[in-house]
Amino acid sequence: MRKIWFATGNPGKLKEVQEKFSKYGIVVEQLIAPYPEIQADTLAEVVESGLSWLWGEHGKPVIIDDSGLFIDSQKGFPGVYSAYVHKTLGCQGIIQLMKGASDMKANFQCCAGYMNEDGDVTLAVGRVDGTIILEMRGDGGFGYDPIFVPAGHDRTFAEMSLEEKNKLSHRARAFEMLAEKLELNRNDAP
Ligand code: ITT
Secondary structure (H helix, E strand, O other), X not given: OEEEEEEOOOHHHHHHHHHHHHOXXXXXXXXXXXXXXXXXXXXXXXXXXXXXXXXXXXXXXXXXXXXXXXXXXXXXXXXXXXHHHHHHOHHHHHHHHHOOOOOOEEEEEEEEEEEOOOOOEEEEEEEEEEEEOOOOOOOOOOOOHHHEEEOOOOOOHHHOOHHHHHHHOHHHHHHHHHHHHOOOOOOOOO
């Protein structure tokens, strides 16, 4: 069994990535190392800066993930501010913001990054489109899952099982791409 460290404080993300990588025979272990999240315009910049901080602090191969909810009619808000908005206003804050809006389209984006023992960085991104609903539905998932319905479905991410969300989410897509880039199917992969 191979092992990869995942620096995250979010148990929901951890479970999803553990499930995703288990099929490659890789154990994903949580690294509790709250890296400073810089204020940047893109998720990728946050990931790159987080990885280089972690490299300085821990010096071991690690993955991180920066994600956000981007709402079309709000010019992409909360986007890179998603964590702060969720912490301060929660899903209810987004529901209030979207009351009266005619365009409910939104997307989740995830940037996943891996840094190997030589400090080389590999990035992968994933996105899922959908709509915001004005009531919270479901007990599963985390964050904005109760108010997001992925396109082509009628249930929110919070109403889906972890396995179901993990087939179509932004994180699922980003980590599948990361697995491909790192050739995790190979036996000598990290
Ligand atoms: P880290 O420790 O990994 O940084 P975090 O929860 O702070 O965990 P982010 O910085 O990536 O994560 O913040 C993204 C925000 O968007 C945060 O409020 C999450 O709850 C939310 N979010 C990210 N992915 C999500 C998903 O799959 N479903 C619902 N909400 C999500």
